[in-house]
Amino acid sequence: MSAGREQVRVEAAEVVADRVFAAASSRVVAGIIAALNERSAVSGIVHVGPRAVTNCRETSLVWAGLLQAVDLAAYERYQATPSAPMLVPGDDHSLIPWSLAGFAADAAEWGADVVFSPSGLVRVGDSHALAAVIEASNNAEGSRVVTTVAVPQEWLTRTHRPRLLRELQHSTRPVALVVIGQLDPYEDPEVAQGLLDVLDACPGKIFHHRTDMTAIETLGRKGLAASIGVTTSLRHTIPPGRRAQKRRRPARSRRPLHVFVPGITEFRDIAELEAWFGDDAPECALAGCCARPLTSFSHEAGDTELLAVHNVRGWLPLAEDLIACQPGDRRNWLRQHHLQVETAYAELRVETGVRAIRPYGSARVWSGLGV
Numbered sequence: 001m002s003a004g005r006e007q008v009r010v011e012a013a014e015v016v017a018d019r020v021f022a023a024a025s026s027r028v029v030a031g032i033i034a035a036l037n038e039r040s041a042v043s044g045i046v047h048v049g050p051r052a053v054t055n056c057r058e059t060s061l062v063w064a065g066l067l068q069a070v071d072l073a074a075y076e077r078y079q080a081t082p083s084a085p086m087l088v089p090g091d092d093h094s095l096i097p098w099s100l101a102g103f104a105a106d107a108a109e110w111g112a113d114v115v116f117s118p119s120g121l122v123r124v125g126d127s128h129a130l131a132a133v134i135e136a137s138n139n140a141e142g143s144r145v146v147t148t149v150a151v152p153q154e155w156l157t158r159t160h161r162p163r164l165l166r167e168l169q170h171s172t173r174p175v176a177l178v179v180i181g182q183l184d185p186y187e188d189p190e191v192a193q194g195l196l197d198v199l200d201a202c203p204g205k206i207f208h209h210r211t212d213m214t215a216i217e218t219l220g221r222k223g224l225a226a227s228i229g230v231t232t233s234l235r236h237t238i239p240p241g242r243r244a245q246k247r248r249r250p251a252r253s254r255r256p257l258h259v260f261v262p263g264i265t266e267f268r269d270i271a272e273l274e275a276w277f278g279d280d281a282p283e284c285a286l287a288g289c290c291a292r293p294l295t296s297f298s299h300e301a302g303d304t305e306l307l308a309v310h311n312v313r314g315w316l317p318l319a320e321d322l323i324a325c326q327p328g329d330r331r332n333w334l335r336q337h338h339l340q341v342e343t344a345y346a347e348l349r350v351e352t353g354v355r356a357i358r359p360y361g362s363a364r365v366w367s368g369l370g371v
C-alpha cells in the first residue's frame, strides 16, 4: 500500500487533509485500531512521544492500511531558541548528523505517512524562536513534514496574536498547533477567538493537535485536520511539571476517569456521571461499541482498554459526518450540532432532575462565538 503511494510526490497537507486522528502515546490497543480502520478514509493515528517511532512501526506491521503520523513531542521537554529551534535526538550511533529531511526520509520505513518536526516549545512572546521553528521546517527537504508549533495559550491573546499570525503565515507547510495551558485553554473567550483568527488567517493549514472535541470546531472552521487524545493528557496539554485541572473543584481521593458521553458529546469524569444518574446510567448505544452503562468503567486493565475504545468510537461518527459536508456547508453543520448538544443537555436535566448540569465552559464559548 505505501509502495504505491511513494511513486507520486504527495504533500503532507494532502495526506492529512480533512481527517480527525486519534493521538496516542503508548501502544495502541487493537480495539481502537479496529474502530479507526472502519473509518480509515477520515481518520488515522498520531503516535506521540519518545516511543512514537517504535509504536508506529509495531502498528504498521499489523495494520498496513491505516494512516499514521509520528510526533516525538520534543516540546514536552525542550524549549525552542532562535539558534536551536528543534530538539536534535542524541547520538544514534550514526555517522551522518541528524537532519529533519533524513528523519522524514526514514518515515516510510516505520510505516509513517507524515512526520511532525521535533520543535521545542516556543516561550510566550519569543517571536525569534517561533520564526526559527517555522523556517527550519520550511527549509528541510521532503514533502511529508508537518511543522510542529507548540505554544502556551497566551500566544493566542490579543497581545501576542498578531505576531503569531504573522509567523504562521510564513509557513509553507501544514502546522501542527499544540496549545498549552493549565486549564482548558478555550474556556477563555479571548483564547478561543485567537484560535478562530489563526484558522481565518491560515485557511487549510492548521492541524489542531492534541485537543478534545474542539477538534470538531476546528474542522468546521477552515482547519486542515485535528487530533483527539486517547488519554486526558493528550486532549489537554499542560505546561511541563504541572498537573492538568479541568475545573477548580475540591480534591478527590479517586483518580478521574473520563468517559465520552454521546448526545452531549463531551468527555466527563465518571464521578460526575454518578452524581447525575445514580445507579441508573444509560447504556452505551454507539454502533459496534460496548453496550455498557456509562458509569460502569473502572481503572482495572480490561476496563481501561474498553473505555479507551468507547472514547474513540464516541467521536468518530461525528467527525465522519462533519467531514462528509462540503466546506461551504460546515458552518451550518456546526450550528446544527450546537443546537443538538443544547437539546441533549436540556433532556439530560429533565431526565436526571439535576438542574445544574451544564456544558463545559469551552463548549459554551464555541456556541457563543457564532458560526
Ligand SMILES: [Zn+2]
Pocket: 284, 285, 286, 289, 290, 291, 292, 310, 313
Ligand atoms: Zn461504548
